[in-house]
Amino acid sequence: MKISKALIIFIVLVGTFISLPKQGSAESGDVYEVGDIVLNVRSEPSSTGPVIGKLHKGDQVIAFNEHYGWLQTYYDGEEAWVAAHYLTKKKENTITKNESQELMVTGQSVYIRSGPSTDFAIVGSATIGDTYSMVETEADWYKIKLHDGSTGWIASWLTDKSSKADASEEQTGKKTGTVAEEVKGVSTSSPLDGYNIVIDAGHGGKDPGAIGLNGTEEKTVNSQTASEVAKVLSAKGATVIQTRSKDTFLSLDRRAEISNTYNTDAFISIHYNAFPVQSVQGIGTYYSSLNKDHALAEDIQNKLSGSLPLYNRGLFQEEFRVLRKNNAPAILLELGFLTNPGDYATIQTTGYHHQVAEAIADGLVNYFH
Numbered sequence: 001m002k003i004s005k006a007l008i009i010f011i012v013l014v015g016t017f018i019s020l021p022k023q024g025s026a027e028s029g030d031v032y033e034v035g036d037i038v039l040n041v042r043s044e045p046s047s048t049g050p051v052i053g054k055l056h057k058g059d060q061v062i063a064f065n066e067h068y069g070w071l072q073t074y075y076d077g078e079e080a081w082v083a084a085h086y087l088t089k090k091k092e093n094t095i096t097k098n099e100s101q102e103l104m105v106t107g108q109s110v111y112i113r114s115g116p117s118t119d120f121a122i123v124g125s126a127t128i129g130d131t132y133s134m135v136e137t138e139a140d141w142y143k144i145k146l147h148d149g150s151t152g153w154i155a156s157w158l159t160d161k162s163s164k165a166d167a168s169e170e171q172t173g174k175k176t177g178t179v180a181e182e183v184k185g186v187s188t189s190s191p192l193d194g195y196n197i198v199i200d201a202g203h204g205g206k207d208p209g210a211i212g213l214n215g216t217e218e219k220t221v222n223s224q225t226a227s228e229v230a231k232v233l234s235a236k237g238a239t240v241i242q243t244r245s246k247d248t249f250l251s252l253d254r255r256a257e258i259s260n261t262y263n264t265d266a267f268i269s270i271h272y273n274a275f276p277v278q279s280v281q282g283i284g285t286y287y288s289s290l291n292k293d294h295a296l297a298e299d300i301q302n303k304l305s306g307s308l309p310l311y312n313r314g315l316f317q318e319e320f321r322v323l324r325k326n327n328a329p330a331i332l333l334e335l336g337f338l339t340n341p342g343d344y345a346t347i348q349t350t351g352y353h354h355q356v357a358e359a360i361a362d363g364l365v366n367y368f369h
């Protein structure tokens with residue numbers, strides 16, 4: 001039997017909340033128990049929706065939404081739906097309005113919004129270490145009491161409810177920032193000081209991305225490059241936020257949403273390519289908007305093509321969702337073909353990832369200055 005990590009986290013949360021005083025029920029976050037022997041978890045609220053997992057009798061589910069007899073929950077970090085018919089609502093509404101819960105902001109510059117998604121207006125901002133009391137939760141957003149007595153919403157993944165830091169991806173991002181502070185002490189130049197850069201390692205988890213020679217999975221190579229880029233940019237003073245630092249699946253919308261939560265100055269998605277014809281090779285930079293993204297794409301591609309040993313395919317305009325949904329200047333890099341023997345050999349060297357990172361840093365310096 002497999003219960004997703006996300007589900008376990010929610011069940012743990014429920015455990016924490018049960019002992020706290022309850023002040024009425026929330027519309028969302030109700031707890032249900034699976035009554036059927038096996039219950040399909042689907043990616044859409046329909047009996048024909050793709051099955052992405054299974055729950056078993058006695059499993060507990062927290063529902064965030066209801067839609068024509070289907071309840072929305074999370075499964076493996078993804079939005080998922082289960083038929084309400086097979087679920088029994090537990091008597092207690094365990095996630096309820098609770099004035100006593102404190103949370104601390106873990107992101108560097110985080111927006112506070114008027115509602116529980118990045119679609120809502122920005123009503124304020126918070127920074128790392130700020131604390132607020134939590135009034136309510138909805139999906140993965142927290143309603144918080146602001147210091148002037150009004151309320152606003154903040155993304156849960158940019159906060160921490162306990163003083164003990166957990167190993168979340170945002171925490172990892174923060175650690176990268178800390179390393180940068182230390183490096184700055186001995187470095188004479190911090191040309192990216194004050195800039196927030198989101199580095200997005202493409203694919204991950206159940207999505208391997210392109211499959212290259214020797215069965216190499218793109219998601220793994222993306223991670224190698226992304227962590228080297230994060231290291232180099234941090235050393236040059238940037239605050240680096242990585243959308244994923246582990247082998248986890250993230251939707252394209254979620255990647256853009258993470259970027260939109262920060263005061264992001266540039267978003268860079270890292271990818272490698274594959275093609276059925278082995279001779280196809282080289283690096284390319286993709287942008288979506290001529291106004292918002294093109295200048296960044298040009299500065300980065302110039303530095304990549306000037307310093308990397310691979311063929312330069314140039315700039316491409318493409319309506320990639322992760323770019324289109326991004327409020328910040330956003331680009332997607334295809335850093336070589338895992339199916340081309342020449343590219344593949346180069347990509348296997350650690351020196352290549354460092355060269356890529358230095359070229360991106362130089363491109364960003366040009367772009368910002």
Ligand SMILES: [Zn+2]
Nearest residue numbers: 202209271272
């Ligand atoms: Zn890719």
